[in-house]
Amino acid sequence: MTASDIVPGRSCANCTLCCKVLSIPALLKPRGIVCGQCDWGKGCRIYARRPGACADFDCSYLLSPALGEEWKPTTAHLVLGYMTDADVILVFTDPDHPSAWRKEPYFSRIKKWAASTENGYVLVRETTRALALLGAEEFDLGAVRADQVVVRSKHPDSGANTIFVVDKAVADRVRSGRQGGT
Numbered sequence: 001m002t003a004s005d006i007v008p009g010r011s012c013a014n015c016t017l018c019c020k021v022l023s024i025p026a027l028l029k030p031r032g033i034v035c036g037q038c039d040w041g042k043g044c045r046i047y048a049r050r051p052g053a054c055a056d057f058d059c060s061y062l063l064s065p066a067l068g069e070e071w072k073p074t075t076a077h078l079v080l081g082y083m084t085d086a087d088v089i090l091v092f093t094d095p096d097h098p099s100a101w102r103k104e105p106y107f108s109r110i111k112k113w114a115a116s117t118e119n120g121y122v123l124v125r126e127t128t129r130a131l132a133l134l135g136a137e138e139f140d141l142g143a144v145r146a147d148q149v150v151v152r153s154k155h156p157d158s159g160a161n162t163i164f165v166v167d168k169a170v171a172d173r174v175r176s177g178r179q180g181g182t
């Protein structure tokens with residue numbers, strides 16, 4: 001993203017919540033723990049040489065004018081992201097406020113996103129477990145490991161949607177099998 005993508009008037013000032021809620025594999029930093037390089041509430045001590053995963057991340061509060069000031073991470077205790085290719089809205093929760101996403105005005109909006117998505121879903125990442133929301137349903141995915149992926153699938157007969165976790169290696173094999181068959 002570039003500075004011109006940021007909603008005018010918004011910035012990371014006084015917020016370092018993504019440095020707590022995201023996992024940063026390059027630093028072996030797990031989800032939910034403040035990064036050792038973070039000057040909490042102020043910024044990154046290694047800003048010029050921070051990993052690519054940090055440099056590439058701008059939360060949806062910064063990028064989306066459709067989100068009001070109540071979504072500011074320091075207010076909401078949530079950090080939002082978006083995976084464009086899979087149409088997945090990511091909701092990372094602050095471990096000090098694990099149920100923040102179930103409070104209003106957030107929960108109604110999150111449920112609305114889950115009900116209106118055509119191909120995606122909402123993925124809520126708590127520190128040790130993940131939940132997916134699709135339509136009116138919630139799928140408790142448990143602890144999703146780094147070598148696993150979340151998959152949305154439609155039952156061929158009933159047409160019912162489901163969301164589950166599968167090993168990346170298995171997902172890759174299924175994908176390459178499909179490509180080989182076309």
Ligand code: SF4
Nearest residue numbers: 012015016018059073
């Ligand atoms: S959560 Fe968003 S506003 Fe806060 S520091 Fe990260 S990118 Fe900036």
Ligand code: SF4
Nearest residue numbers: 019035037038044054
């Ligand atoms: S390296 Fe810097 S930007 Fe990345 S998580 Fe740590 S403190 Fe945040």
